[in-house]
Structure formats: structure tokens, C-alpha cells
Amino acid sequence: MKVFCFALSLGVVTLLLSLVQAQNSSPALPSAPSTEGQQNQPQSSPASSQPQSSPAPQAATNPASAVPQEEPISTIRRVVNEVNVVFTVTDKHGRYVKDLKKNDFKVVDDAKPAEEIRSFRSETDLPLQVGLLIDASNSVRDRFKFEQEAAIEFLNQTIRQKYDKAFVIGFDVTPEVTQDFTDNTEALSIGVRALRPGGGTALYDALYFACRDKLLKEEQNGPVRRAIILLTDGEDNQSHVTREEAIEMAERAEVVVYTISTNLTGSSHHGDKVLERIAEATGGRAYVPFQLTDVANAFAAIQEELRSQYAISYKPANFTADGRFRTIEILAQEKGLRVRSRRGYYAPSQ
Numbered sequence: 001m002k003v004f005c006f007a008l009s010l011g012v013v014t015l016l017l018s019l020v021q022a023q024n025s026s027p028a029l030p031s032a033p034s035t036e037g038q039q040n041q042p043q044s045s046p047a048s049s050q051p052q053s054s055p056a057p058q059a060a061t062n063p064a065s066a067v068p069q070e071e072p073i074s075t076i077r078r079v080v081n082e083v084n085v086v087f088t089v090t091d092k093h094g095r096y097v098k099d100l101k102k103n104d105f106k107v108v109d110d111a112k113p114a115e116e117i118r119s120f121r122s123e124t125d126l127p128l129q130v131g132l133l134i135d136a137s138n139s140v141r142d143r144f145k146f147e148q149e150a151a152i153e154f155l156n157q158t159i160r161q162k163y164d165k166a167f168v169i170g171f172d173v174t175p176e177v178t179q180d181f182t183d184n185t186e187a188l189s190i191g192v193r194a195l196r197p198g199g200g201t202a203l204y205d206a207l208y209f210a211c212r213d214k215l216l217k218e219e220q221n222g223p224v225r226r227a228i229i230l231l232t233d234g235e236d237n238q239s240h241v242t243r244e245e246a247i248e249m250a251e252r253a254e255v256v257v258y259t260i261s262t263n264l265t266g267s268s269h270h271g272d273k274v275l276e277r278i279a280e281a282t283g284g285r286a287y288v289p290f291q292l293t294d295v296a297n298a299f300a301a302i303q304e305e306l307r308s309q310y311a312i313s314y315k316p317a318n319f320t321a322d323g324r325f326r327t328i329e330i331l332a333q334e335k336g337l338r339v340r341s342r343r344g345y346y347a348p349s350q
Contacts, residue, residue, distance in 0.1 A: 081316060082313050082315055096305070096308040105339070116315040128164040131169065135262065137172040152192050168192055178194040208246045211249040228256070260298045264291055284340075285302075320347065321348045323346065323349035328342065
């Protein structure tokens with residue numbers, strides 16, 4: 001009997017030593033998901049409140065209880081589903097309307113009225129995260145210098161130090177980041193001037209890259225206005241992704257795309273239709289200048305719109321974390337007003 005008890009005690013000690021060794025040698029909890037993983041979990045969706053990028057506190061002494069503790073926290077936060085939308089309102093003359101209240105709007109999510117409006121505010125001073133994408137292909141060589149100067153003036157007038165951030169990408173066959181996220185307008189200007197035209201045009205690849213690898217990865221503390229200004233003729237002959245795939249990535253990254261056409265003849269171009277589709281799908285606006293000097297006017301109009309926003313957050317009705325696309329409609333109660341916002345978001349997957 002004594003031998004049996006001794007053997008049992010020795011087994012318990014061995015088990016405890018194994019647990020201690022397992023705890024000391026176990027790998028750290030995984031870090032934040034990669035961009036590819038985030039494609040199914042956009043920050044615009046109700047999953048934005050999930051603690052995906054922060055591991056659970058390591059307070060538990062039992063290693064077997066460390067991982068299961070994350071699940072209740074995640075489950076509790078999934079219940080509080082909240083969607084944040086930034087939008088613009090104009091009257092029938094295209095002028096911005098900035099004095100409306102929460103009761104002046106109705107929110108429809110996935111064809112059903114929102115269950116609850118959590119917050120509403122006028123955001124004339126919303127922090128900006130801006131990507132400037134400039135077509136550097138051979139097709140825009142003759143007007144490239146003027147477009148560079150117009151873009152630099154836009155950045156100087158728009159980006160505020162310690163508040164806004166912007167980056168610069170030039171693209172022909174491949175996108176090239178000539179200046180990463182910064183609030184330094186001088187560095188941004190240098191990034192624009194570093195662009196050199198040449199090569200084919202991979203427009204959709206550049207937009208996809210800017211949304212997935214830049215804006216989707218950029219930290220977002222509270223509501224921000226994420227925007228891309230896309231300066232191009234709209235013609236694509238080199239991309240690996242399609243136009244709709246690029247639009248989908250913009251939607252996942254909560255990006256509003258403003259397009260400025262470099263087709264200056266005044267007649268309709270196929271590329272202009274492409275740019276209109278991209279802008280409309282993401283809640284932005286397409287500008288088609290009639291002459292070269294109108295490019296600067298388009299940049300000025302975009303700057304004004306970025307400072308004329310409303311922000312609303314709401315809880316959708318009958319929300320299901322099924323990974324599919326859910327539409328958003330923000331309707332103004334007053335006739336004659338036009339609301340422009342992103343058209344929807346992707347729900348997180350279970």
C-alpha cells in the first residue's frame with residue numbers, strides 16, 4: 001500500500017513538473033491578423049469593437065485556462081454590434097449642408113431600419129487618413145508636371161501636423177510608395193516630385209494595394225475620414241485584380257475614393273466611366289476637368305468635402321456574423337437633399 005501511495009505521489013509531482021515546463025515553453029499568443037485575414041473583418045463592420053489585436057491578460061496561473069478566457073470576452077463584445085459611417089449631404093445645387101440633426105436622417109441596414117442610433121455628430125474637423133495615387137504611366141506624360149504641382153498644393157492645404165496623415169503612391173505597371181504615412185507636408189511634396197512617368201497602367205492593382213497594404217493596416221483611434229484621391233485617365237492594361245475586386249477592397253478598408261480624370265478633351269472616355277463607377281461605389285465623387293487648370297479646382301473641391309462631413313454610428317437589426325456584404329442607406333427626411341456615403345460593409349465571419 002505504501003509503495004502504491006509513493007508511486008501515486010511521484011506521478012502527481014511528475015505531472016505538475018510537466019505543466020510548468022509546458023507553460024514556460026509555450027509560444028506567445030498570436031499577434032494581430034495579417035491583412036489577408038482582415039479582409040473578412042473590416043474595421044467598418046460591427047467587429048470593429050472586437051479585441052483582435054490585443055492578447056488576453058496573462059493573469060491566470062493555470063496555463064490551461066489562459067486561452068479559454070479570450071472566448072467569453074470576444075463573445076460579449078460581439079453582442080454590441082456597431083457600424084460607423086461618415087457621409088456628406090448636398091442640396092439640389094450641389095452645395096454642402098452642414099446644420100442637420102440626427103432626426104433628419106433614417107438609416108437602413110441590409111434593407112431593414114437600424115435598431116438604434118448610437119451617436120450622431122457633424123464632423124467638420126475629422127482626422128484624415130489620405131492616400132494620393134498618381135498615374136505615372138506614359139499615357140499622362142504630357143501633363144504630369146502640372147498634376148504634380150496641383151497635388152502638392154492639395155496636400156499643403158489639407159494635411160495638418162499631428163492630426164492628419166497622408167501617403168503618396170505613383171503607379172504604372174506596379175505601385176511605388178514614394179512617401180509613406182506622414183503629417184509632414186514637405187516630405188509629402190518630395191514624394192510627389194519623386195514620381196517619374198513611364199510604363200503601362202495597373203490602376204486596379206494600385207488601388208487594391210493602397211487599400212489593403214496601407215489604409216487597412218493603419219491604426220484607427222476613433223472616427224476618421226479615410227480617403228484616396230486617384231489621379232488617372234482610368235485606363236488599365238496591366239492589373240492582376242479586377243475593377244470590382246479593387247472596389248471590394250476599398251469597401252473593406254472603409255475608404256472613400258475621389259477620382260480626378262486626366263482626360264481633358266471634354267468628350268466622354270471609357271476611362272471616365274471606370275472612375276465614376278469606383279467613386280460611386282465607395283461614396284466618393286468623380287471629377288472630369290475640361291482643361292488642365294480645372295485639376296486644381298477638383299483638388300480644392302475634394303478638400304472642402306473632406307471638411308464637410310457627418311458621422312453616425314448605429315446598431316443594425318437582425319445582425320448575423322456570416323461574412324457577407326450588408327448594404328447601408330442613409331436617407332435624408334427633407335426632400336431635395338442628397339446623401340453620399342459608402343454603400344455597405346462586410347460582416348465578420350464566425
